Structure formats: C-alpha cells, structure tokens
Amino acid sequence: MEGLKREEEVLIYLIKLEKINQRGITAAELSSYMGLDRTNTSRYLNKLYKEKRINKNEGRPVRYSSIKESDEARSSIENELEQIVKNKDSLEQLIGSEQSLKLPIQQAKAAILYPPRGLHTLILGETGVGKSLFAEAMYCFAKESKMIANDAPFIRFNCADYADNPQLVAAQIFGVKKEAFTGANNDKEGLLKKADGGVFFLDEIHRLSPQGQEMLFTFIDKGYFRALGDTEKKIKADVQIIAATTEQPESSLLKTFTRRIPMIIVLPPLRERKLEERYYLLNDFIIAESLRIGESIYVSKKVIITLLLYDCPNNIGQFKSDVQLACAKAFLNFKINKNTHILVEQTDLQPRIQKGILKYQEYRKEIDALLKSMNDILRFSNDDSMLKNFELEVSQNESFESESFYSIIEKKMEDLRKQELEDGRISDILNIDLEKYFKKYISAINSNYKKDEISKIVDINVANVVEEMLTVASKKLNREFNQKVFFGLSLHLQGSIKRILSGKRIYHPKLNVVRVEYREEFSVAMEIVKIIEKEFCLDVPLDEIGYISMFLSEYNEESDEQLEEKVGILVMTHGTSTASSMAETANYLIGEEYIQALDMPLTMKSEHMLEKAKEKIMTMSSKKGVLLLVDMGSLVNFGDIISGELGIEIKTCDMVTTLTVIEAGSKALNGRGLNEIYNLCKDIGKSSIQIEKEDYKHNKELTIITTCFTGEGAAERIKERISKNLGNIEKVNIVPLNILDREDFLKKVSKLKENFIVVAIVGTVNIAIDGITFIPAQDVFMDKGINYLEKLIEVENDFLKVRKALSKEIRELNSVKLFLEIRDTIRQIEKKLKIRIQHDAQIGILIHVSFLVDKLKHGGQEVSFKNLEEYRQRYRKEFVLIKKILKSLEVIYEVNIGDNEVAYVVRMVKENIVTV
Numbered sequence: 053m054e055g056l057k058r059e060e061e062v063l064i065y066l067i068k069l070e071k072i073n074q075r076g077i078t079a080a081e082l083s084s085y086m087g088l089d090r091t092n093t094s095r096y097l098n099k100l101y102k103e104k105r106i107n108k109n110e111g112r113p114v115r116y117s118s119i120k121e122s123d124e125a126r127s128s129i130e131n132e133l134e135q136i137v138k139n140k141d142s143l144e145q146l147i148g149s150e151q152s153l154k155l156p157i158q159q160a161k162a163a164i165l166y167p168p169r170g171l172h173t174l175i176l177g178e179t180g181v182g183k184s185l186f187a188e189a190m191y192c193f194a195k196e197s198k199m200i201a202n203d204a205p206f207i208r209f210n211c212a213d214y215a216d217n218p219q220l221v222a223a224q225i226f227g228v229k230k231e232a233f234t235g236a237n238n239d240k241e242g243l244l245k246k247a248d249g250g251v252f253f254l255d256e257i258h259r260l261s262p263q264g265q266e267m268l269f270t271f272i273d274k275g276y277f278r279a280l281g282d283t284e285k286k287i288k289a290d291v292q293i294i295a296a297t298t299e300q301p302e303s304s305l306l307k308t309f310t311r312r313i314p315m316i317i318v319l320p321p322l323r324e325r326k327l328e329e330r331y332y333l334l335n336d337f338i339i340a341e342s343l344r345i346g347e348s349i350y351v352s353k354k355v356i357i358t359l360l361l362y363d364c365p366n367n368i369g370q371f372k373s374d375v376q377l378a379c380a381k382a383f384l385n386f387k388i389n390k391n392t393h394i395l396v397e398q399t400d401l402q403p404r405i406q407k408g409i410l411k412y413q414e415y416r417k418e419i420d421a422l423l424k425s426m427n428d429i430l431r432f433s434n435d436d437s438m439l440k441n442f443e444l445e446v447s448q449n450e451s452f453e454s455e456s457f458y459s460i461i462e463k464k465m466e467d468l469r470k471q472e473l474e475d476g477r478i479s480d481i482l483n484i485d486l487e488k489y490f491k492k493y494i495s496a497i498n499s500n501y502k503k504d505e506i507s508k509i510v511d512i513n514v515a516n517v518v519e520e521m522l523t524v525a526s527k528k529l530n531r532e533f534n535q536k537v538f539f540g541l542s543l544h545l546q547g548s549i550k551r552i553l554s555g556k557r558i559y560h561p562k563l564n565v566v567r568v569e570y571r572e573e574f575s576v577a578m579e580i581v582k583i584i585e586k587e588f589c590l591d592v593p594l595d596e597i598g599y600i601s602m603f604l605s606e607y608n609e610e611s612d613e614q615l616e617e618k619v620g621i622l623v624m625t626h627g628t629s630t631a632s633s634m635a636e637t638a639n640y641l642i643g644e645e646y647i648q649a650l651d652m653p654l655t656m657k658s659e660h661m662l663e664k665a666k667e668k669i670m671t672m673s674s675k676k677g678v679l680l681l682v683d684m685g686s687l688v689n690f691g692d693i694i695s696g697e698l699g700i701e702i703k704t705c706d707m708v709t710t711l712t713v714i715e716a717g718s719k720a721l722n723g724r725g726l727n728e729i730y731n732l733c734k735d736i737g738k739s740s741i742q743i744e745k746e747d748y749k750h751n752k753e754l755t756i757i758t759t760c761f762t763g764e765g766a767a768e769r770i771k772e773r774i775s776k777n778l779g780n781i782e783k784v785n786i787v788p789l790n791i792l793d794r795e796d797f798l799k800k801v802s803k804l805k806e807n808f809i810v811v812a813i814v815g816t817v818n819i820a821i822d823g824i825t826f827i828p829a830q831d832v833f834m835d836k837g838i839n840y841l842e843k844l845i846e847v848e849n850d851f852l853k854v855r856k857a858l859s860k861e862i863r864e865l866n867s868v869k870l871f872l873e874i875r876d877t878i879r880q881i882e883k884k885l886k887i888r889i890q891h892d893a894q895i896g897i898l899i900h901v902s903f904l905v906d907k908l909k910h911g912g913q914e915v916s917f918k919n920l921e922e923y924r925q926r927y928r929k930e931f932v933l934i935k936k937i938l939k940s941l942e943v944i945y946e947v948n949i950g951d952n953e954v955a956y957v958v959r960m961v962k963e964n965i966v967t968v
Contacts, residue, residue, distance in 0.1 A: 059096045059099055059100055062082070062093065062096040062097065062100065063100055063105065063106065065082060066082060066097070066106065066116060066117075066118065067118050069081065069082060070117055070118060075115070075117075076107075076109060076115030076116055076117040077115060077116055077117070078113045078114065078115055078116075079093050079094040079097055079114070079116070080113075082097070082116075097116050100116075101116070104119065105119055106118060106119055107119060141192075141193050141196050141197075142188075142189045142192035142193050142196060143157045143160055143161060143189050143190065143192075143193045144157065145189075146185075146186070146189055147329055147332040147333055147336070148325060148326075148329040148332075151325070151326055151328070151329055152320045152324065152325045152326065152329060153319070153320075156186070156317045156318065156319055159315060159317045160173070160186070160189075160190050160193070160317060161193065162315070163190070163315040163317075164190055164193055164194045164197060164199055164292075165197060165199065169199075169290060169292060170194070170199060170292045171292075171313075171314050171315045172272060172292060172293040172294075172295075172312070172313045172314065172315070173190070173292075173293070173294045173295070173313065173315040173316075173317060174257070174294075174295050174296070174297070174313045174315070174316050174317070175187060175294065175295070175296040175297075175317050175318075175319060176296075176297060176298075176299075176300075176316065176317065176318045176319070177296070177298065177318060177319035177320075177321070178298055178321045178366075178367055179298050179366055179367065179369065180322075180366040180367030180368050180369030180370055180371075181319045181320065181321055181322070181367045181368060182319060182367075182368050182369075183255070183296040183319060184208070184253070184255060184296065186317075186319060187251075187253045187294045187296060188206065188253075190251070190294060191206045191250070191251045191253075191294075194251065194292070200249060200250055200251070200292075201249060201250075204249050204250035204251070205246060205247050205248075205249065205250035205251070206247075206250055206251050206253065207243050207246055207247040207250065207251070207252050207253065208253045208255065209224065209225065209243050209252070209253070209254055209255070210255040210256055211254060211255065211256045211257055211258075211259040211260045211264075212255075212256040212259045215256075215259040215261075218261030218262075218263055218264065219263075219280070221260065221261055221264050222261070222263055222264045222267060222280050223240070223242070223280050224242065224243055225242050225243050225244050225254075225264060225267070225268070226242040226244055226267055226277050226278070226279055226280055226287075227239070227240050227241045227242030227244075227245060227279035227280065227287070228240040228242075228279055228280045228281060229279045229280065229281040229282040229285075230281075239279070240279075242279065244271065244277060244287075244289055244291060245287055245289050247289065247291045248289040248290055248291060249290055249291075250291065250292075251291070251292050251293075251294055252291050252292070252293050252294070253294045253295075253296070254268075254293065254294070254295040254296070255295075255296045256296070256297060256298070257295040257296060257297045258297045258298075258299040268293075269312055271289075271291075272293065272312045272313070273312065275288060275289075276288045276289075277289070293313070295313065321367050322364055322367040322368055322371060323363075323364070326418075327360050327361075327415065327418045327419065327422060328418075328422060330360050330371075331356075331360060331422055333368060333371065333372075334356070334359055334360065334371075334375060335432070337371070337372050337375040337376070338351065338375060338379065338396075338432040339432050341375070341376060341379040341432075342432050345379075345383055345394075347383075347386075347394050348393075348394070348431050348432065349379060349382065349394050349396060349431070349432045350393050350394060350395045350396065350429050350430070350431050350432075351395075351396040351429070351430050351431075351432065352395070352396065352397055352398065352429055352430075353423060353429070353430065354398055354409065354689075355378070355396050355397060355398055355400070355401065356423065356430060357408075357409060357412060357419055357423070358398065358401060358405060358406060358408040358409045359371075359374070359375065359378075359401070359405070359408065360408070360415075360419065360422075361408035361409065361411040361412065361415055361419075362404070362405045362406075362407060362408025362411075363404075363407075363408070374401075374402065374405055377402070378396050378400045378401050378405075379394075379396060381396075381400040382394050382395055382396040382397070382400050385400075395429075398689075398692035398693075398696075399692060399695060399696055401696065402696070403693060403696045403697040406689075406692055406693040406696055407659075407662075407693060409686075409689040409692075409693075410658045410659065410662070410686050410689065412686075412689075413685070413686070413946050416911075416946065417911035420910075420911065421911065511546060513587065513588075514542055514545055514546045514549065515542050517545070517583055517584055517587050517588075518538060518541050518542045518545060519538070520583050521541075521580040521581075521583050521584070521600075522537065522538060522541070524576075524579070524580050524583070525576050525577075525580055525604055528576045528579070529572065529573065529576055529604065533604075537603055537604075540603060541600070541603045544599065544603070545584070545600075548596050548599070549584070549588055549590070552590050552591075552592065552593070552596070553588070553590060558593050558595045558596045558599075559595055560594075560595035560596070560598035560599060563594060563595055563598040566598045566601050566602060567598070567601075570601045570602070570604070570605045573601040573602075573604040573605045574597065574598070574601040576601075576604060577597045577598075577600040577601045577604060578597055580600070581596070581597055581600065617675045617676045618646075618676060618720050618721065619676045619677055619678065619679055619719075619720045619724070619725065619726045619729055620648070620669070620672045620676075620677070620678040620679070620720070621646065621647045621648065621678075621679050621681065621713070621716050621717050621720050622647075622648045622649070622650065622665070622668060622669065622672065622678060622679070622680050622681070623635050623647060623648070623649045623650070623681045623682075623708060623713055624649070624650045624651075624652060624661075624665060624680060624681070624682045624683075624687050624690070625651065625652065625682060625683040625687070625708065626652050626653075626654060626683055626684070626685065626687075626943050627651060627652070627653070627654070628651055628653050629651055630651065630683070631649040631650055631651045631652075632649045632651055634649065634708070634710050634713045635647045635648065635649035635713065636649075637710055637713075637714075638710065638713040638714045638716075638717050639717065644717075644721060646717055646720065646721060647713060647716070647717045648668060648672055650664060650665060650668055652687065654939050654940070654943055658685075658686040661686075661687070661690075662686075662690055662693065662694075665680075665690050665694060666694050666697065666698065669694055669698065669700065669702070670698065676701075676725060676726055677700065677701035677702060677703065677726035678700060678701070678702050678703075678726075679702075679703050679704075679705065679716055679720070679726060679729055679730060679733070680702060680703070680704040680705070681705050681708040681712060681713055681716060681733065682704060682705070682706050682708060683706065683707065683708055684706060684707065684943075684944065684946075685943060685946060687706075688704060688706045690704070691703065691704035692704075701726060703726055703727070703729075703730040705730060705733040705734060712733050715732060715733065716729055716732075716733055719732060753783075753808055753809060753852055754783055754784045754785070754808065754809050754811050754845060754848055754849070754852070755784065755785040755786070755787055755804055755808040755809065755810050755811065756774060756784055756785070756786050756787070756810075756811050756812055756813075756814060756841065757786075757787050757788075757789055757801065757804065757810060757812070757813045757814070757815075758770040758771045758774070758786060758787070758788045758789070758813075758814050758815060759788070759789050759790075759791045759797075759813060759814070759815030759816065759817065759819070760788075760790075760791065760815060760816050760817075767788035767789065767790075767815070768788055770788075770814050770815070770829050770832060771786045771788050773832050773833060774786055774814065774832055774838070774841065777832075777838045778838060778841060778842065778845075779842055783845065783849070784811065784845060785808065787804065789801070791815065791817060791819055794819065797819065798819075798821070801813075801821060801824075805824075805872075809848050809851070809852060810824050811825070811841070811844050811845055811848050812824065812825040812826065812827050812841060812844055813825070813826050813827070814826075814827045814828075814829060814831075814832055814837075814841075815828075815829055816828075816829045822879070823875075823876060823879050825844060827840060827841065847891055850891070850895060851871075851875070851895065851898070854871070854895055854898060854899060855867065855868060855871045858870070858871055858899075858902050861903075861906075862902060862903075862906045864906075864909075864910075865905070865906060865909065865945070867902075870902055870905060870945075871898070871902070873940070873941060873944060874897075874898050874901045874902060874905075874941070875898065877901070877937055877938065877940070877941060878894050878897055878898065880937045881933070881934055881937055881961060884933050884937065885930060885933060885961070887961075887965045887966070888965065888966040889961060889964055889965060889966065890964040890965075890966055892964075893960060893961075893963075893964030896960060896964075897957060897960050897961070900956070900957070900960065901938075901941070901957065904949070904953055905941060905945050905947060908945075908947035908948065908949070909945055909946075909947055914949075914950040914952045914953045915952060915953070915956070916952050917951075917952040917953075917955040917956060920951060920952060920955055923955055923958075923959075924951065924955065927958055927962060930958050930961065930962060931954060931955070931958055934954060934957055934958050934961065935949075935951075935954045938954060938957070
C-alpha cells in the first residue's frame with residue numbers, strides 16, 4: 053500500500069483486523085498488526101474518529117470499529133478503500149514510485165503521453181533491476197491512459213536469444229519474404245508487424261546485429277520497414293518501441309540508439325535503493341511464496357535484517373531467487389520434521405547472505421526505524437497478503453512424532469518389498485536403519501525437560517507410568533536414567549499405547565538380537581511393562597518390550613559415546629586479552645587446557661574476525677558441536693554464519709562471564725550435550741541479571757571497604773572507628789574483607805562494585821584497584837583520614853544524584869551501567885593524560901556523554917564543532933587519546949562518536965584541568 057495516505061491505510065487494516073477478531077480493535081493491537089509506532093497509530097485513529105469515519109468506545113481499553121456494524125457496510129467501505137489502491141496507475145504501483153523510481157516513472161509517463169503516439173524509449177540498468185517489469189508497467193499505463201486500445205498487443209523479444217544467428221534475428225523481428233533464404237518456403241509476418249497498435253519490447257538491444265540495427269533505424273526514422281528478402285514492399289506499423297540494455301549509455305553501440313530514441317530512462321540498482329523499498333520487495337516475494345504453497349510463512353526478525361543488508365550484485369532478480377530458496381529450505385524442514393509452522397531461520401540462508409547481518413551497525417538507524425515496532429517473529433500470510441506480527445514459540449522437540457518408529461519401519465518395509473528382496477535381507481537392512489534412527493532420536497532430545505514441561509507434550513498418565521517404570525528399572529539395573537531416557541520413552545510409549553489400543557501391529561525387526569545382547573534389560577522390561585498393562589488395560593507385545601529394552605540399555609551406550617566426543621568451547625570477546633584471560637582462568641580451575649579463545653582488538657574488522665573464527669572452529673570441531681561464548685556486537689552472529697558454511701552445529705551465548713566459561717568447560721569435559729550446556733549458560737546469564745536488579749534496591753548505595761588479613765581484627769577496628777566518627781554514616785555501608793586470598797578478595801570487590809558505589813578501601817595493606825581510592829588505616833585514626841572520607845562521600849553523593857537523574861531521563865538503556873562506563877572513561881582520560889579534571893567538570897562530561905550515547909543510539913546526529921580541523925591540530929595528542937578511550941563506549945553501545953563530539957569532550961577536559 054505504498055503511496056496510500058497513511059490514515060486510509062490505517063482504516064483498511066482496522067477493518068481487516070476487526071473482521072478477524074469479530075470485535076473492536078485497540079490502538080496497541082493495530083500498531084502491532086501494522087508495525088507502526090503506537091503514538092502515530094492513535095493519532096490516525098483519532099483523526100478518523102473526528103472525521104466520523106470510525107466508532108470509538110470510551111471504556112477501558114479504548115476500542116475502535118468501522119462506522120457501521122453490518123457486514124455489508126464494512127464490506128462496502130473495504131471495497132471503496134481498496135479501489136483507491138486499484139485506482140493508482142500501473143507505474144505508481146511499482147515499489148519505489150515515491151522514492152528511487154519517482155524520476156523514471158515521470159519520464160515513462162511523459163514517453164507514453166507525448167503526442168501524437170508517444171516517444172520510443174530506451175531503459176538502461178544492470179542485470180536484474182526490473183527493466184522488463186518496468187516496460188510492462190509502461191504498456192499497462194498506455195492502456196490505462198487510453199493512448200492505446202485495451203486489446204493492444206505487447207510483444208516481447210530478447211535479442212540475446214538469437215545473437216549467434218543475425219539472419220534469424222532479423223527474420224523474427226521484421227518477417228521473411230518467401231525464398232529470401234534457404235528454408236524460407238512461405239511469407240512470414242514479423243514481430244514488429246504483430247505489435248501494430250501496441251508496444252514492442254526489445255530486451256538486450258545491444259545484442260542486435262548491425263543489419264538488424266539498420267532495419268530498426270529505418271522504421272524509427274520513416275515509420276515503415278521491409279521484410280527480410282523483400283526490396284519493394286513497404287510495411288507500415290504504428291508501434292511504440294521500448295528497448296532495454298545492461299550496457300552503459302556511452303558505449304559505441306548505444307550512441308546510434310540514443311540519437312534516434314529520445315527518452316532514456318535509467319533504473320537504479322538494488323544497492324542504491326532505500327532499505328524501505330527493499331523491505332517492500334521482500335514483503336511481496338515472501339507473500340508470493342506463501343500463496344504458492346498455500347501456507348503462512350514465519351520469518352525471524354534477524355533473517356529480515358540479514359536479507360535487507362546482504363550484498364546482492366544481480367539486483368532484484370537475484371534477491372527474489374535468494375528469498376525463494378530460503379522459503380524452500382524452510383518448507384522442506386516443515387515437511388521433513390512435521391513442524392507446525394514454516395519458519396525461515398538464519399540457517400536457511402546461504403552463507404554469503406548470512407554475512408549481511410555484519411552490516412547491521414552501519415545501517416542501525418534505518419533498520420530500527422523500519423522494524424522498531426515489530427516482534428521477533430513476523431508472519432507473512434497467504435490469507436490476505438498482508439504482513440502481520442506475531443510472537444511464536446517453537447518447541448525444540450515439537451518435530452518428534454510419537455509414531456515415528458513405526459511409520460519409518462513400515463515405510464521402509466514397503467519400499468524394500470517392492471524391490472522384491474528376501475525377508476532376511478530386509479531384516480538386516482532394517483536392523484541397521486533402526487540402530488541409526490534410535491541413536492539419532494535419543495541424542496536429539498533435550499535433557500533439560502522437567503516433568504511438568506513434558507506433560508504439555510505427553511499425556512500426564514503416560515509420564516507418571518514411565519516415571520514409575522524407570523524407578524523400578526533403576527533399582528533392578530543399579531543405574532540412574534537421565535531426562536533424555538525419561539522423555540524419549542514417554543514420547544515413544546504415548547504412540548505405542550495408542551497403536552496397541554487401535555489394534556495396529558507393532559513390529560521390531562531386531563527383536564531376537566535385543567533379547568540376546570540386552571538380556572538383563574529385556575528381563576527388566578518384561579517386568580515393568582506390567583505397570584503399563586495395569587494402568588491402560590492392555591497387553592504389551594514382545595516387539596514393544598524390545599523397544600523398551602533399547603531405552604533401558606541406552607544409558608551405557610550414551611555414556612560410552614560421551615567419552616569419545618565432547619562439545620567444543622570457544623570464547624570470543626572484544627579487546628586485546630579479555631577472552632584469553634577468561635579461558636586461562638577457566639582452564640586452570642577445571643584442570644585441563646580445553647577451552648579455546650580468540651581476542652578481537654577494537655580496530656579489527658568484523659569480516660577479518662569472522663575468518664579467524666572459522667579457521668579456529670575448523671581445527672576444534674567435533675561431532676557434538678561447538679558452543680561460542682561471546683560478549684556482544686557482531687560476534688553474536690558468527691555462529692549462524694559459520695554453521696551454514698562449515699556444516700557444524702554451533703550454538704551462541706552472549707554477555708559471557710568468567711562463571712559462564714567455567715561452567716561450560718566443566719560440563720563439556722563431563723560429556724554433556726551441546727543443547728544442555730547452551731541452556732545451562734543461558735540460565736546463568738538470566739540469574740546474574742536478576743541478582744543485579746535485586747541488589748540495586750538497597751537503601752544505602754555507597755560502600756566503604758575495610759581490610760586486613762583475616763577480615764576481623766584490624767578491619768573491624770577500622771570499621772568501628774569510621775562508624776563513630778563519620779558525619780554522614782547513615783548513607784554508607786561499611787564492609788570488612790579478608791585480603792589473605794587475593795583472588796577471593798578481588799571477586800568480592802568486583803561484586804560490590806556491581807551493586808554499590810565503592811567510595812574507598814581503607815586498610816593495613818594497599819591492594820591497588822583501578823578506580824577506587826585507597827586510604828591507609830593509620831589515617832582514619834587521625835582527623836585527616838575521616839575528613840578525606842567525608843569529601844569523597846560528598847563527591848560520590850553528587851555523582852549518585854546525577855545517576856538517579858539519568859535513570860529518569862534515559863529509560864531505554866541501563867542508566868546505571870552507562871553511568872559506570874562513563875565514569876571509568878573519565879578516569880582513563882585522567883590516567884592517560886596524567887591530569888585531574890575538576891569535580892564539576894567531571895559531572896558535566898558524564899551528563900554530556902550520557903545524553904550523547906542515548907541520542908546516537910536513537911539515530912540522532914552529532915553537533916558540528918566550529919573550526920574542527922584547526923582545533924584537532926592544536927590539541928592533536930589529547931584528541932587522539934580521548935578518541936581512543938571513547939572507542940570502548942562505541943563498541944559497548946554500538947554507536948559512532950564522530951570527531952565533532954570528540955572535540956567537545958576534549959574542550960571540556962582541557963578547560964577544566966585542576967592546577968596544583
């Protein structure tokens with residue numbers, strides 16, 4: 053509906069959504085449905101209400117509905133509004149008609165409407181930009197504007213099809229006189245004559261032979277032509293020629309055309325068109341696939357972003373093909389895995405396409421503006437050809453089918469019997485296939501499922517029976533069964549019980565082998581099936597007991613397999629040594645050099661880092677997959693890209709901490725599966741976030757740490773001294789800590805820094821910690837130490853007020869984290885420049901940079917600095933150092949702090965240095 057007035061579009065969507073829900077619609081529902089900002093949606097709805105075009109109830113929530121409640125009235129409004137769309141001419145309906153195609157469309161209309169019969173036109177553009185489609189739109193516009201009749205012909209001819217046979221090209225276009233050449237047994241009318249009264253579209257016109265060019269020029273100049281081999285009869289035709297080529301207009305071939313064809317139209321390549329246009333194209337292509345297969349297609353937001361940003365050198369034609377291929381892969385997964393939805397994910401994209409996500413930072417502003425109101429999963433519906441937003445949860449195990457054992461075996465048997473194989477041979481083949489499938493089935497199950505979660509998929513009675521069966525089997529076999537066996541057997545038995553009750557046969561092709569190899573398990577299975585028989589009043593056949601025996605034996609086989617293969621762990625973070633340090637610490641604690649690491653310097657490009665990561669994973673990949681532990685930014689997307697290119701299963705956890713690395717390495721060494729380790733790491737991340745939120749509820753937000761070797765003795769005496777003599781003690785926590793174990797001490801300080809502002813460390817031994825003031829213990833037993841503490845508290849109170857103010861002004865970012873990051877930035881500036889910045893100026897810099905990051909994060913522009921170049925040269929050293937220090941903020945918040953804004957920070961620093 054591009055080009056339609058926005059309120060008209062809102063009205064159409066309101067009627068559509070109202071029809072689906074059979075009730076009035078809220079502004080929130082409509083904004084989500086359309087992908088619009090809620091405030092703007094409310095504005096359009098209120099405008100329509102004031103114009104008495106819709107109804108509005110004054111209850112809570114406020115709902116809007118069409119002006120008349122009858123289906124006939126609503127249908128009439130819908131038809132009327134859709135007619136507005138239809139009334140747009142064919143050229144205006146092209147995507148980009150108000151943007152990149154505005155000038156080409158104006159030229160096209162002028163060419164069609166120019167009296168008396170329009171102007172011949174040459175369309176220039178790269179392969180795949182849509183030249184053919186544009187020519188057809190011109191033809192349709194000619195009919196709509198009554199310049200040609202409704203039944204006027206549109207004849208298409210690609211000169212490249214016969215480029216190697218110039219005589220045949222001329223014969224096709226101009227026709228042939230009988231006996232003009234060998235084989236010409238009859239007169240044949242050419243395409244140019246067939247186009248009489250309409251449009252003749254010549255694609256790849258630069259491939260036309262010199263002979264064909266001369267004949268075409270004669271027609272353009274004089275209005276007639278001669279058939280091939282005829283030197284007398286002139287053939288007249290009233291035809292408008294539209295030609296297209298990928299050649300540059302300055303080529304020698306095209307100079308002859310441009311002299312005779314007055315209208316030259318240049319269509320832009322896809323890379324020069326706005327992302328909004330590319331989005332509309334993407335929308336059309338996916339909806340076309342939805343219509344083709346008769347199912348709605350769900351697409352992750354990440355895939356949408358990737359498709360909007362990847363390099364597509366062959367333009368719209370290639371873009372369409374790439375989208376079709378991704379949809380085809382998703383459809384294949386839908387069919388093979390029997391999923392409930394067709395979901396296009398990052399792994400469905402080709403590796404060259406997946407790299408598009410690496411450009412997100414560069415185009416963040418446009419992408420966020422385009423997709424800001426959309427959910428993580430978008431639905432492209434074949435129902436009404438409109439984009440909808442939905443949140444979708446897809447179970448990791450919803451692809452398992454309860455009767456999959458049986459259906460696979462039966463199908464295999466049927467196929468093998470059609471090949472007229474002997475029963476013995478069929479049994480051998482089925483034995484092999486069954487083993488493979490069973491292993492794959494068990495290994496794919498998520499071992500983190502709990503009983504209440506399984507009950508959402510499996511009948512609770514079945515789950516209870518399986519629990520009782522495994523309890524008995526555990527005692528009999530003296531082994532513990534994990535969640536994989538519990539869930540796998542539950543899912544399996546749900547299907548087998550249904551099958552037995554319906555009278556269908558259960559067949560186990562390897563029953564005799566199982567009875568011999570798993571004698572102990574088979575004996576126990578014979579006993580525990582009585583639980584099933586009693587609960588569901590049925591008789592369990594021996595073949596089914598064979599399957600249950602396989603589940604009971606899976607414990608040992610799974611353990612053996614885990615000893616052979618382990619999940620690879622790779623840590624990747626920004627910075628010169630962060631990842632290496634994490635891996636080194638974790639490897640030391642788990643007792644083995646197992647975890648790998650890659651550091652990404654802030655100056656390294658994402659593409660280079662991607663290649664390094666790919667090379668690293670190739671050397672460490674295992675059959676059980678690789679877990680990537682990353683911090684942020686482009687690294688988050690590497691897993692999907694590398695997985696697609698190398699065919700290795702890869703999971704990615706972001707916001708990595710040392711604790712996460714330790715846990716991941718420990719679980720990998722114990723043989724845990726990729727999904728289990730991945731989910732565990734995710735849970736660690738969630739819990740740490742929750743702790744942070746809770747800890748900020750303390751009334752006292754300032755902390756003083758007192759230290760000694762035991763955490764008692766001197767540390768407690770120092771705490772007591774400070775408590776009695778500090779004037780504003782009610783604002784401060786005092787925490788005594790043991791410094792005997794340096795590593796433990798640093799961890800505790802780090803935790804305190806996360807939750808409080810640490811004013812100072814007071815102790816008998818100075819353990820230097822960057823950013824925290826140290827005061828010797830003896831000083832607090834004299835007035836100067838207490839006075840110094842009070843000054844520090846006063847300073848920190850000022851910063852605390854600023855932090856609280858920022859939390860009210862900057863709501864979409866973690867203002868506390870931002871505050872701490874900028875304070876650290878100010879300390880780094882002081883350290884690198886070997887200066888001290890005045891207290892008030894520090895607060896000023898903190899406020900300025902906070903709002904700067906927030907502004908840039910939301911697409912704002914930097915403010916120009918007067919005489920920037922001159923100022924940069926004058927303070928070149930300060931400029932370079934501060935720009936480098938600000939780089940960490942750019943990486944963390946994915947913004948670009950330009951030289952103008954760097955200059956303002958430099959000026960605030962230079963003008964506010966404390967002079968001693």
